[in-house]
């Protein structure tokens with residue numbers, strides 16, 4: 001099932017999300033539907049608050065090469081446990097802020113721990129686009145959007161555009 005994606009500004013996108021305590025079938029189904037929703041969009045990452053669920057769950061797949069094997073990742077309670085001093089800059093976008101992009105600087109490499117779909121504890125290092133994406137998605141769980149890294153003026157400009165988009169969608 002494809003879930004509707006919330007568009008900024010929405011109070012649910014500003015909330016601190018709660019850790020997942022018991023990994024049950026309902027949460028697994030939510031994770032699967034989030035992946036389906038992300039691929040359909042299409043996007044490379046999606047966080048639970050973007051579909052209105054305030055739980056610490058993200059999904060991502062940064063494999064973009066045509067014909068390459070997909071590499072879906074489901075992360076419950078993801079946590080950045082180490083970051084590199086070296087930074088990298090990527091032009092980021094967000095499914096909750098359609099068609100707006102900005103260059104954001106983040107640590108180039110991160111180590112992340114999480115609980116996988118089977119309830120196992122995992123730990124891995126990420127770099128390149130994967131590092132940016134996983135940090136962007138974890139930010140969502142803390143109510144932080146990529147536009148929060150921009151100047152207030154730029155952020156306000158994008159927010160106004162989104163308000164206009166939402167009014168247009170509501171009329172349609």
Ligand SMILES: [Zn+2]
Nearest residue numbers: 093094095096
């Ligand atoms: Zn996003």
